[in-house]
Amino acid sequence: MKGKSVYVAGHRGMVGAALLRRLAREDVNLVTVDRREVDLCNQAAVFDWFAKVRPQVIFLAAAKVGGIVANDTLRAEFIYDNIAIAANVIQAAHLNGAEKLMFLGSSCIYPKLAPQPLREDSVLTGPLEPTNEPYAIAKIAGIKMAEAYRSQYGSDFISVMPTNLYGPGDNYHPELSHVVAALIRRFHEAKVAGAKSVIVWGTGTPRREFLYVDDMADACVHLMKTYSSAELVNIGTGEDITIAEFARVVAAIVGYGGEIGFDTSRPDGTPRKLLDVSRLAKLGWRATTSLEDGVRRAYAAYLSHT
Ligand SMILES: NC(=O)C1=CN([C@@H]2O[C@H](COP(=O)(O)OP(=O)(O)OC[C@H]3O[C@@H](n4cnc5c(N)ncnc54)[C@H](OP(=O)(O)O)[C@@H]3O)[C@@H](O)[C@H]2O)C=CC1
Numbered sequence: 001m002k003g004k005s006v007y008v009a010g011h012r013g014m015v016g017a018a019l020l021r022r023l024a025r026e027d028v029n030l031v032t033v034d035r036r037e038v039d040l041c042n043q044a045a046v047f048d049w050f051a052k053v054r055p056q057v058i059f060l061a062a063a064k065v066g067g068i069v070a071n072d073t074l075r076a077e078f079i080y081d082n083i084a085i086a087a088n089v090i091q092a093a094h095l096n097g098a099e100k101l102m103f104l105g106s107s108c109i110y111p112k113l114a115p116q117p118l119r120e121d122s123v124l125t126g127p128l129e130p131t132n133e134p135y136a137i138a139k140i141a142g143i144k145m146a147e148a149y150r151s152q153y154g155s156d157f158i159s160v161m162p163t164n165l166y167g168p169g170d171n172y173h174p175e176l177s178h179v180v181a182a183l184i185r186r187f188h189e190a191k192v193a194g195a196k197s198v199i200v201w202g203t204g205t206p207r208r209e210f211l212y213v214d215d216m217a218d219a220c221v222h223l224m225k226t227y228s229s230a231e232l233v234n235i236g237t238g239e240d241i242t243i244a245e246f247a248r249v250v251a252a253i254v255g256y257g258g259e260i261g262f263d264t265s266r267p268d269g270t271p272r273k274l275l276d277v278s279r280l281a282k283l284g285w286r287a288t289t290s291l292e293d294g295v296r297r298a299y300a301a302y303l304s305h306t
């Protein structure tokens, strides 16, 4: 990467912004472009911009992203936008001689009932979780594109599968966000209002693995520098927690002392999503931010923007 032009697609998003923070410590020429100038769903705009700028290294961290309800209700947008973004950027990278591209997938590409922890080779071995099937199918298309361009053209395109992420720059929308941001906001608002109880969606029994976004960015930069192969690489902590336990962690950090109830009319989604991170460990990287520290930092970032 040294001295190269490095394009972060999605630089205003949670992961993209963390990548910019991390890449500021590298000797690279950072390139970004605003969505109002180049809509990555627009093939002509993407092709024109790439032909002009010709970035050498690309982190593809732009996507239509959201929590379980966003995925389940905006199903057409999740499949269309994510297929279009992956197709346009990967093809433009190829046409303009990019030296390396990293595609960001997601742990939701693995079958709903795949053995845990989820190994990279379990992709396409069974049915997907219905709430996020459109998003997962689009992400699988991106993975398969990276693989196909590597095998047909010899392109150095790699794919990483992050677990559930959180941190500064997260989306705090009450309905459309992921669970970490949703609970930080809900517990904070309950504390401020002196509310007696807070409702958490679902049964509280699903298990999730959470990775702090600056750890995610560090893992991406590490792999961009050191990894060149068709096989996927999971990025996570290797540890998970039930949603009920997680809600208690957030409540304690926010300082909310009331009751916690569960709304079982809300979807649980995948019963468990824990990544097997042994490949990543062999490649020389592991997460360093504990869940408590990460949630503390995320809460501080939330407070500084409210
Ligand atoms: N958050 C998570 O828990 C997880 C995320 N991932 C993956 O990580 C990557 C980053 O996610 P995250 O940072 O959380 O998501 P965000 O929603 O925070 O950021 C997404 C970024 O993509 C940009 N974007 C979306 N659509 C377009 C478009 N049509 N044209 C140009 N830019 C566009 C957005 O631009 P703008 O800000 O201008 O709207 C934004 O900067 C994604 O690939 C996601 O699938 C994977 C697993 C878990």
Ligand SMILES: C[C@H]1O[C@H](OP(=O)(O)OP(=O)(O)OC[C@H]2O[C@@H](n3cnc4c(=O)[nH]c(N)nc43)[C@H](O)[C@@H]2O)[C@@H](O)[C@@H](O)C1=O
Pocket (backbone or CB within 6 Å): 065, 066, 067, 068, 069, 071, 106, 107, 108, 131, 132, 135, 163, 164, 165, 175, 176, 177, 178, 179, 180, 182, 183, 200, 201, 202, 206, 208, 243, 266, 267, 268, 269, 270, 273
């Ligand atoms: C990252 C990943 O994110 C999505 O999948 P998900 O893991 O199900 O994500 P989630 O964070 O929205 O929920 C995690 C768990 O938490 C529970 N939960 C409780 N209370 C709230 C709550 O208030 N909000 C939300 N969103 N969830 C809640 C919720 O019921 C579920 O059991 C994918 O669609 C896909 O986009 C993807 O890749």
